[in-house]
């Protein structure tokens with residue numbers, strides 16, 4: 117049974133009883149309270165909720181109008197019916213204006229029930245409307261404060277509502293909040309097209325569409341958004357409005373891009389990494405196949421990068437890689453790609469080439485750019501690259517083969533010597549395999565005692581005596597026979613084995629020199645010192661060996677090439693000074709082939725210069741070489757350095773150097789490199805069999 121709580125304002129108990137009787141006929145479970153003063157009504161209102169108020173017009177201590185004021189003061193919307201015996205029309209109007217919902221004459225109480233029913237219904241619908249209004253206000257205040265863009269448009273895309281965030285994004289002011297402008301005016305063309313062709317039809321069909329789009333801000337900049345579009349029907353089930361809720365995803369996009377960059381780029385140089393390089397190569401290939409173009413893949417490896425790391429530290433190595441990558445980027449078009457393949461290896465993809473010679477032009481450019489010294493930690497570092505190139509379609513039709521071929525070409529370039537460039541050629545495959553096998557054998561050669569030393573005499577031109585011999589390593593391979601150092605020294609350098617083998621050479625040479633001294637032959641022994649050895653523990657090793665074999669330091673001459681000492685002048689000066697302090701003599705090998713600065717030459721504590729044999733071979737018929745050789749001898753004289761001419765093969769060459777007061781000569785004309793025991797007869801006689809005929 118429904119409840120009805122009725123507050124009766126009546127001074128007459130009888131009249132109140134009559135009203136109650138009437139109300140009881142409604143079938144409600146009735147709760148009634150009669151009051152006749154303001155205070156009593158106030159107390160009743162405070163104690164509980166009332167569904168209806170029935171009020172007499174006038175009472176000795178209270179009135180309908182006062183009761184209405186009280187309700188109004190407390191903001192209560194309770195159906196209010198005046199039930200009065202004698203009230204004129206004017207008063208009735210006055211009461212209605214004051215907020216009463218109806219009035220009923222006491223002599224016509226049959227109207228009471230329908231009036232009560234109606235007012236209860238209306239109160240309920242007022243309550244529902246109020247609740248709906250409150251809900252709407254709450255929702256719209258939420259919409260107003262949300263940072264997301266919210267707009268309602270009609271099916272023509274005209275904006276009917278837009279929230280505060282939306283107004284701010286689009287630069288609309290408060291007054292202009294529903295300007296009936298088109299939402300499409302605030303979208304980039306690609307978003308407008310996506311809306312029209314896909315999102316709106318889908319939302320109209322399915323009710324909701326979700327995806328990523330963009331909105332143009334007040335300055336026309338694209339704000340990437342994650343967007344939901346909802347379609348709304350009117351009461352006739354016709355589609356009428358679309359609401360758009362868009363969330364700013366700039367930050368997410370930024371992180372996504374950053375993540376994508378991290379996955380596809382090298383952290384040190386910011387160049388594309390292997391993953392992106394492969395992707396670019398496969399795209400370039402697809403394009404080249406369509407357009408019938410040539411592609412080149414260049415594999416680049418920094419020569420002797422380990423030395424930079426070892427000598428200057430890893431941070432310097434890192435900045436070297438960064439600098440190299442910056443210079444490489446400058447050498448190519450933006451449509452081409454340069455990336456870091458790993459370690460000190462870079463890859464360049466050149467597309468849209470017309471002829472293979474285009475590659476040579478780029479390689480020339482790269483070498484010219486890299487020929488300028490790199491300033492690292494206050495040192496001028498010179499860097500060269502070994503470069504191999506493969507061409508599509510000639511050397512491979514897919515990424516794998518092109519990469520492999522360019523790598524093989526680079527390895528061949530590296531084995532040929534530093535600073536070389538090679539196009540891939542099919543025969544390189546075998547050479548590559550051969551080098552691999554050689555490397556495996558080399559790793560075992562030391563423990564199998566397959567290395568031996570040969571000695572080549574140097575003739576002192578002022579005394580005609582052999583005063584110095586150069587120790588030259590040979591590899592006595594079980595199957596290959598005697599392997600020339602030209603074939604395995606570069607491999608020892610690349611694998612780092614040169615340190616171990618170099619130390620063995622140094623020790624064997626020191627032992628041999630000591631043995632000769634013991635037999636009464638005070639020969640000086642010249643030993644080649646590789647770049648790696650020069651960078652690592654050379655001072656300690658030399659010091660220990662001299663002690664261990666009780667060798668007079670003056671009997672040891674270390675030959676270091678010009679390029680090794682020029683790579684890091686400060687470091688080289690430090691090492692050379694310490695060696696000199698130990699009493700060891702120092703020679704600059706292959707002099708004339710590098711880039712020595714005369715200023716540095718003066719500063720280096722060296723004892724002799726060895727003229728490279730390339731200037732000696734063609735001496736007689738090439739006046740330029742003769743001029744260079746003569747200039748080196750003169751330079752030696754003026755810097756108070758001994759000069760040794762190597763590669764002397766003929767008497768004419770020997771005479772040339774004697775005439776120019778060169779101190780020593782070395783070469784086949786005196787004697788080839790030979791085992792120690794073969795050298796004895798030569799030293800014994802103290803006379804060179806072939807004499808220079810004056």
Ligand SMILES: Nc1nc2c(ncn2[C@@H]2O[C@H](COP(=O)(O)O[C@H]3[C@@H](O)[C@H](n4cnc5c(=O)[nH]c(N)nc54)O[C@@H]3COP(=O)(O)O)[C@@H](O)[C@H]2O)c(=O)[nH]1
Pocket residue numbers: 572586587588589600601602605621644645646705706729762763764765782783784785789
């Ligand atoms: N780090 C080390 N490098 C070494 C060592 N032993 C040799 N090498 C280096 O290998 C390169 C080739 O050496 P090799 O085949 O021994 O050639 C040397 C001589 O045989 C050759 N030579 C000497 N006289 C003549 C000649 O009259 N004509 C001619 N065509 N060649 C001649 O020259 C090479 C000596 O060169 P250099 O060292 O510059 O004095 C070579 O680069 C060696 O340095 C080693 O133990 N450690």
